Amino acid sequence: MTRLFLRPAAASLLIALSVIPTGRAAALESSTALRPVPLSIDERAVRAAGIQLSPIQPESGATDLSFPGMVAVPPQQIRVVAAPAAGLVETVLVAPDEAVRKGQVIATMRSPELIEAQRGFLTAIADESLAQDRLRRSRSLHESRVIPERDLRVAETEATNAAAKLDEQIQLLKLIGMADEGVETLRRTRRLMASLEMRAPMDGVVTIRHASAGERVVASSPIFTIADLSPLWVNIQVPATRLGALQVGSRVILPTQGAQGRVIRIGRTVDAATQSVAVVAEVDTNGGSVRPGLAVNVSVRVEQSGLAQWLAPPSGVVRHRDRTWVFTRNASGFLAVPVQVVAETARGVAFRADLPPGTEIATRGLLALVAELSETGEE
Template identity: 50%
Template sequence: MILSTFGAPALAQPGTPDVLIRLDERQMRAGAFELGRPEPESGPSEITLPGAVVVPPMQLRVIAAPAAGLLETLTVAPDEPVRRGQPVAQLRSTELVEAQRLFLQAVTAHDLAAEKLRRDEQLHRERVIAERRLITTRAEAIAAASALDERTQMLVLLGMGDPAVEELRQTRRIQPTLAVRSPVDGVVLTRGATAGERVAQAAPLLTIGDLHALWVNVQVPISRVPALEPGARVLIPAQGAEGTVLRIGRTADAPTQSVTAVAQITNGTEALRPGQAVTVAMELRRNGAPQFRVPAGAVVRHRERSWVFIRTPEGFRARPVTVLNETAQFTSLTGELSPSDQIATRGILALLGELSDGDAS
């Protein structure tokens, strides 16, 4: 376990000087220190963290009731794939009947206004009527056309497509029911209503999601955030899925002191399910500095920084390092180290106490 005076993760800051801890032979014997050497690491390092699979918000579509009425049937179930234009529900609505009646009324008024305009234009050419009457007739025709367009758009908002509207105009036959269709390809995630229920206008009926690409929300400890970057590779080994880091959050969760990183998964999504808990391996940034692996107990936290203790003839020298990854056994880090350095792996509490005492003096 990595020790800390504050109990919070820390990173070395550029320009932080070493701190010399002088120990005589008696103190060295009393400390029972054990020493080890940092092992060079090569290749990109990674960190393993828990995550949760979610559907990207732009890939979610909520199908709502276009009008208030009786939901006669729901033709799809959760987890069922649907195609664009596929009927997913049947709705019986008096609002739909009224909208169709007003539409037909607007069609009649438009046709009458158009006929009146045609007749008055003929009469005006024959100098039978005054121009003022023609102007009035034209205004009435424009108003009738606008009213018809408004009623047409109302039917479209209620879910009637252009072919259905044209059929209503030709046959003048009012339909009391409406087939609610899926606007996209996807999978039914949730149902918000049941057959036989009366629903209000805009009440959610179904939620459909496009699952070709998914997100994974990963809770990253604040100490690991500087080593992450957008575009880094992400693997979900158990499911064989992979993707990249999309973005890294700018706010921290107060109780856990973690930041949410969003990974976009594009390969292997068929093995993932929204809401599933997964273990994610995230690639860490390579900054070009030498990278080493040391025993986990060789690193301490102090003054919001990470430190290791290097053996010197005078005692030990506390040197700041940047922690990249931590496991129960080892810590990966970068810093001004070399494979020939001897670092303390046991007796850390005594050295940490000396380091703290040096701050207080």
Template identity: 50%
Template sequence: MRIPLGAPFLACALSTLLLLAPLPVQGVEPAPNEVQIPIDERQYRAAGIEVVRVEAEGGTTQTMLPGTVSVPPQQLRVVASPAAGLVESILVAPNEPVKEGQPIARLRSTDLLEAQRTYLQALSAEKLAAEKLRRDEQMHRERIIAERRLLTTRADYDYARTTLQEREQMLALLGMAEVDISAVRDQRRMVPALTVSAPADGVVLEVRATAGERIAPAAPLFSIAQLDPLWITLQMPLSQANAITPGTRVGVPGTPAQGEVIRLGRAVDATTQSLAAVVEVTDGAEALRPGQVVTASVALRPNGTPQWRLPAGAVVRHAGQSWVFVRSAHGFRARPVVVIAETASTVSIRASLTTEDQVATRGILSLLAELTEIYGG
């Protein structure tokens, strides 16, 4: 059979037309986690929906978040009064550096005198019990007394020794130095005043007592802190919860302070609807002060997902996730996105989009209602 000359060209033209023809809508499957929202042209116009083409962004994005500087709890020490008494003198001032063991206050306390008195009594009882035990051991070796009496004497000595150790520990808990306890033991001379010492190196943040004041046991006297490193607790919008991760670098503009996020909060503040992100400042912490309110610059590094800029109204929040509505052949596709930065007019997101995609910016309440009905939550 002879094929006409024009037949190959006609076949080629028909194949090209078939390739260019649009695929049926039912053959297009939404991407994972997407929600297909069918809507016809009449509904589209009635809802007043407007769309805009997405705009690509590149590079590292900086977002500014408010935060408060604080001292890590493991670096803060509260010095309390070891006993009730009268504050005789305060030896340090606020913001003054101190060293471990440095005297910071002196107290006069009747509790201290009572503790020394009972210690001296226990010391005498222990010596008496030791002498009695030595004598009974000698008499037992000479078979003058029975073994039962020796056992009783040993038990009495153990009790006296334990009581003495308890009284000595009580003096240490009251803040007496070892040299003062030795003086009481060797010279049997009681000390009327108690010296309060710094428990660690640091800076005095607060002095809570004054000279001449009577205080109760365990009353707070000083707050002493180590100021390097420091923490900044950032208030992070809920929409950016997936963009900031542990290890994200943070800086404070205008200062050398820099650090990284070490922990993200799980509870949401009911008033501000924000999460707490704790930043540990390891470089330039001396430029910050506990209690200072700062605005921190958070560097959001690319993670391989394309980054886009949209008008602020294009992103909605539903079921704990941020969404955009992407125009499709027969409606819209609700696509989950990650918000990484936002201003009053624009929002930066990370999502699997293309430069040809169009996203709804106005009239999206009807789309949100459809999403709620289909997706739930």
């Protein structure tokens, strides 16, 4: 039986009914799993509800969606130069925002741990040399049957342990930051170095200087952050309801900066506070016009899909229970058709749905139709 007036339970539907507002982009929603829902309503009820129809217009070509974004450095292009040992930062040779080359000396520091590591290295060299001499003498005596084989095995073990200790000291010097050339110089000259040079691990730009000359630091304290600033990422905040319009590989343009790129990752979780999803795009810097920390307006190009795309008045597209619908006329009344909203422009709402050309949708009196849809139990 057709209802001409809304029941009390349907009154709350007036609050839930959302006609998509004019002047902003809308979401491309996944509705491929939904089917049209028939609504039985006779002609008298149509007139009483004031339902009016308007034709939809075919639309072709790509659509641009606009979102806010923030430029950031990709994490794999960031390196932190840390103090290899506790000590005093003696000199700082580069400043923030200064370009550096791989291997360039960027700071020097004095460290008691460096002195101790060098002393341990020289001691290990002497112990290893002595152990090798004992091993050669033990082999000679064993061949002459002067000492038993057990004494030879003891000498071999001592030589092996001494060699391992020397290798350990070499690795310790390298962890502290001494280059291979420095280790060989120390082995040859036996002269301890008072200062340690810190070098840039890659080509890039110093984005942060964490310590200054004269400052005492502990081991592993950050001294510099160096980053490669090309390419960069843009972290785009996309409302969850608009996420369906985007896909990995979608073209991205920064109109103000003249840079472009593509979407490389779409987040899988929704921020509870903002109800948005983080989408990451990789962009070029366009000669330095795009810089880390810059707030940008991002235009994402949404290409045509397999579904036909239509343009309708904003009043003809409604939100109901987190889905978007249009209502088309059929023989028994109306058909509630789930659609994928792409965007909204000044001309109207662009959406995708499998509809034949010349289809008319309801643009007035939709409250009665949404009440009927609610009564069907469609979730």
